[in-house]
Amino acid sequence: MGASGNSRDYLDVVLAAPVTVPYVRYSTRSAHWFVAQALSRLLKQSGLKKSEVDGLSLGSFTLAPDTAIGVTQHLGITVRWLDHVPLGGASGIVALRRALRAVQAGDAEVVACIGADTNHVDSFRQALGSFSVFARDAVFPYGSGGPNASFAFLTSYYMRMYGATREDFGKLCVAQRDNALGYEHALFKKKLTLEDYLGARLIADPIRLFDCVMPCAGAEAFLVMTRQRAQALGLPYVTVRSTSERHNAFPDDPIQTRGGWVLDREHLYGAAGVEPTDIGFVETYDDYPVMSIIQIEDLGFCGKGEGPEFIRRHSFTTEGSFPINTSGGQLSVGQAGCAAGFLGLVEAIRQLTDRNLARAVPGARFGLAVGFGMITYDRGLSSGAAILGRADA
């Protein structure tokens, strides 16, 4: 596995029109409805006509038997560039990377990147056993605890190896809930105390209720276009300073304590021309709090194993030190399938264009959004990251 090469910059392409289709715990609608709502909101916010969107990138797990192509006819859109990215928590970053290049190369002028999933009362249970061949053969027959059991292994191991405590994880969850209290679309609107967190119902030892995300239905989306086009439309936009993507990194590690970011962070910061200290806020992929710590370490904010000490030094709230998941993250907003992979990107675009729905991070010029996902057997296979900047940064 080599380090990332010298890929071309993204100076001439930008992200605009961050939209969220409000989350609900369960929906009787299909994923197509959430895609339609997202597209409609993108058009409304940008002032573009449907015919002016000539590229579509879709991340979804619940469209079956459709994929992105079925959606084009369903919604009556004609595009010249189409992508389907069912990569869960990595879909947002991967969709972004591909769309940026398509616009840069002139294969499309405006790409709608949409992460959308529905959640029926029984869909989570049904999804578990059919998520992957390895899950069906070698995980699901063992207690059928789903990702909770898989991340319980990683959490327990991390605690033993690096001295993290339940209180450390709890501090992250409590801070994120505090951030969520300012965000209208968060499903969790009640203040969380450390006592609530520590005393919550046991799910898969050491994981308790507030370590887990709530599966729900919803959508997140944004547009990728040239800087020139965004300016002509009068749309606030953010620039993309650099991105990274890595799949199945470190396959020989006996258990996951790191992700592909370790291979790519040098390029990520180098290409962006920024240091970790320039980053105003981080949108981690917080499917479980242990993953937030691993991302903070692997993306260079502290060394491997220094996460627990780092947590004890920072407050993580929007106005505090080292703000993370400024709208509350999945742990407080909810996990709407593949939309969870877009949540951090959409929130980062809002923060850096002053279109906040959540509380603003004072003085942030750069934000880091992280993607992580696809635990097909014993570890998350896909990791990605993007450093976004203000239009004038």
Place this chain on the structure above:
Amino acid sequence: MIPPLSRPKRKNPLLRTRLPLLPPGARSRAALGLTAAAALGRFELQVCGHCGTVQYPPREACHRCLSDKLRWREQSGLGELLSTTAVHLSQDLFFRERVPWSLGLVRLDAGPTVVAHLHGGCAPAPCRVRIGARLDKSGQGVLLAFPPDEVLNMADDRQLREMTCDPKFRKVLVTDGKTAVGQAVVRAVIAAGADLVWVGHAEPWKRLPGFAELASLPQVAPLALDLTDSGSVKQMAGEMGGKVDILINTAEVHRAHGIASRSGVDAARAEMDTNYFGLLRLAQEFGPAMRARGADGESSATAWVNVLSIYALSNFPPHGTFSASKAAALSLSQCLRAEMRSGGVRVINVFPGPIDEEWNQMLPPPKLTPEALANAVVKALQEGIEDVYPGDVAQEWLARWQESPKTLEREVSA
């Protein structure tokens, strides 16, 4: 530290009998290699024939060199317990009734990391463990992490007991207690802790050697049961079919003939009437009741054992009609296995070589003693093995048959 199993309380007749559920049983074709080995009591993983890499989960190609020359090879199972969890919330109905359910993540010395059911005797992580394969209630191979050395009450572990058919505190029916094999099986399951053993005898007025002594054991209840009589089987199933936890079919008619050495079909019909139709009658009358009791508390119905013959695999011409009746019984037993699976009741087939008894008088040693056969049956129950080939002759026939059924046919007919 595993608490010893205590005798289950008497069932409250007012409570509804819990319906049997199965753990998730869907597998890819590649993964069934684990099941095939576990059915024989072995833990095997895919090993690359080109580069020697051991891999898990099972795949269609070697993840190192992409060769498709993958062979299932027996493993020591030794490894390091990296991490553990206990699932308290499960999305599956089977596990939902059985939480908390302990799991371990184990790095095998051979390379792969495996998710395994965790035996209660394992020390906290990190520690050494031994991975073994067992069939779970769905009949599929699964991995278990055991302590590397035997611990007290090892077999009594709650999770392990869901994957084995240990006779301890269970009620057993042995269909024919008049033969040496039947009597040895009765004594062996009593030694293994069976609570009660019903022992069938077809014609109670015939006083055959050893039966009176056997019947005097406190755990034994003699039972008039004639497998050639549909009425007898139906009556007994009606009386105690809903109480049998383990059924061991030892009834057998064995005559040493081929085709030309005897005229008429009377002997062959007698063999078929007990060895094949007897099994069919038993299966029709006792099968549904046992299947419905697959999750009936701690001593649920758990196993059905058929004593077949290694000659079921390939005809042994000097005992040609007997071989044919056992081949028929094997085929029927596969049908029974498929039908009993929904209740989580395991069907165990035992394939002995020649047993040291009167009908094998003219065959040279080695011959299997009835006691050795009985011990193999108990071991299969305790370890959850599905296909048992006890003794040297059976093992040799199996190896030859697996290598080439045609070669074996020509060899034994020479």
